[in-house]
Amino acid sequence: MAVNKWIKSVVGSAVIGSFLLAGTSAYAASASVFVNGQAQYDTITVEGRTLVKLRSLTDPKWLVFAYDSKTRIVMVHTKDNSKTVQLREGEKTATVNGEKVEIDAAVVNKNGLTYVPLRFISESLGASVHYNAQEKRVIVRTPARQAQYETLMRGDLTEARGIALGLMRLKGKAPATVPGEGYHYNYYTFPEGEALRFTMNYAGYSEAYYEVNEDGLAILKWQLDNVAEREWGTKPNFTSYVYFLDEFMGGVFTYGIVDKQGKDTQLGRFHQDSTHNLVLPIKGEKRTDARP
Template sequence: MKKYIQITAAAVTVIGMLSAGFSAVAAPAPAQPMKMFINGVHQPDVLNVNGRTMVQLRAFKDPANMSYSYDAATKTIMITNPPKQMTVKLKNGLKTAEVNGKSIALDAPVTVQDGRTYVPARFVTETLGGTVFYNGSTKQVIVRTPTGEEQFNTLRSGDLTKARNLALKLPKLNNGINIEPYGEGFTTVYTFPKGEALRYFMEYKGLLAYIEINASGLAEIKWQKDTLGHNGQAGIEPEPFGDSVYFSDNFMADMLNYGTIDSTGKLTEMGAISRYRNEEYANVISVSIEGEVRTDAK
């Protein structure tokens, strides 16, 4: 227990320094090639058929709205969408889909490759719900399922605590910034500017990272620094946050400590939660801070 207290105290002390500032750093990461993301997750298995972007069907996961099955006898892929009272049938090689018994034309044929079924991205979003758009400046195809679209709206303009938890669950894009941690420990500390959910610091094993959620709902690592002085730093260091809130997550002890940090780096602990005794906090990192109001809604 004594070791845990020492590790946590060290981690939180490092994060407290963020409000007081760091020194300037290196050059920005290079531009990235075109990539597809579904609900913030990079999809490496994407096809281009007849100039159309094809997405792996099972990557378009949304258990609250749809389910998939396969009829081996007729070699038919079945999609059911209870909220929309919809049934979709697809077959490999066909440029049509059957939607509630009616034939719908596809931009490109259903394609099965290496046991995976691919369909036009625009078809799944327009038919099953959700959104798809191409960001020319970043060369990214952004796809969201219906639930993903709801979460994106919460992330951008919804409840502060819910938005923070969604932000922390997003996969992080390193964009060429990838420094290995040098230290040891079981505690990860997350620090958000007071009232904000779309940018934060993360500290683990002495490695500090600054992450921003961009306009497309992707979490990008903008800066990293090995505070132990072994592996250097990379990216563009952000300005100090000033007044902040922190969440210290010790996964070994299954404890969550949280509190505030003022502009001088002084920490004030607001509470501690044992997940052993409070199972409703399993997988929860951000909790409400009394008196805090969201200020970065888009």
């Protein structure tokens, strides 16, 4: 019964598991944009300003959207009605709680979707924003995803691991792996006490090691392609680690811990219809990688 309770709770966290400089436009044309952990490949640049889809900010607990096709007005309000915003296509002003507000680029409608400037998102809608100048990366998070980010970086170990496995994974310059045939299991490991570093093994065809950075993105650091027989990056060395084996084709899930001497202690094995990206609590384990 306890295992089933954790399955439902952590799978939900993992599935949920996937971010702006407001004061200047210098970043606008060159920075990559991530909203709720997802890369925005269809941003629009207007007069040096980056515009993102308003719908990319969808958060059931935060914003409600409506569109009047006759007036071409988009209406947005927070769930608690503390903020009400109206935007009209082609205009550089918005109405926020009944007051006219200047925005730094005109609202654009493209393929039926409304695009708004990044600055407006931070100043008027209250999204959590961050600009990583070194990586030229804009990070936007809605309230629910900001709370999830807090858990990922310094919250409950088991929940953080579930979130980490659901993150968008960036491969950078690593070569694409050659697919195998008949994928039937995923095997993932975390160093003992940690959530921000992990490995993924895809049915033995390929292995990958990721580190979660300060932006809450999983960055590939090492990759082994057993099909193409090639390796990229630096392989990690976990002195002791916990593992989770999801044999999804057979509906079997196994988890355990390997100590510093290499001894494998299986902690559980059970049948479950859906266990993708599942992690379970390890009795007595305490988190050691929480970031302030």
